[in-house]
Amino acid sequence: MPDAGADHPTPPVFILASGRGNAADYRTAAAWSRTIARYEQQVRADLRAVAARHRVDTSRFVVAGFSMGGDLAWALTLRNPDLLHGAIVMASRASYRPSDAGAAAPALRRARFFLTMGAADDPTRRRLALAAAALLERLGVAHEFRMIEGAGHEPAPVATFAEALRYVLRRDGGGE
16 A cells, blocks of 8 residues: 555555355345344454454454445444544445434544446446445535545445545544
């Protein structure tokens, strides 16, 4: 990764979650809830293990994902603002909504989100991603939304991902 800047004296550490999503994970609302809970347990366990073995800043854990992985990054951060400092959500519907977003807002204001979407991606996916950004705006949660011209359903380009990483790792919280 390019230099993270003066605000980041140590380089980021990347942990790749095991597993691979499939259509059954989305088939019903109940299946999606189980998928989120399964990954939530896995990510919490992985982060505890890393923190126990390595010197890391546990106040700055960030998750990132593409497509279903982006949906998971979105949901996990909304559900765990005490654990996760932010999320990079790429080409995702970001359709999960907390049952009481207003009550969650104070804790979420400590998080930062960077959402990317290809301008040629599926119109429903684009609409839902924009709705997610609008939710963050209403809640006063710091976020950036980047529409990538000429891109379809694909991860953000490396330069955009690096920008997203710098953004979510910034220490200042709150809406902008």
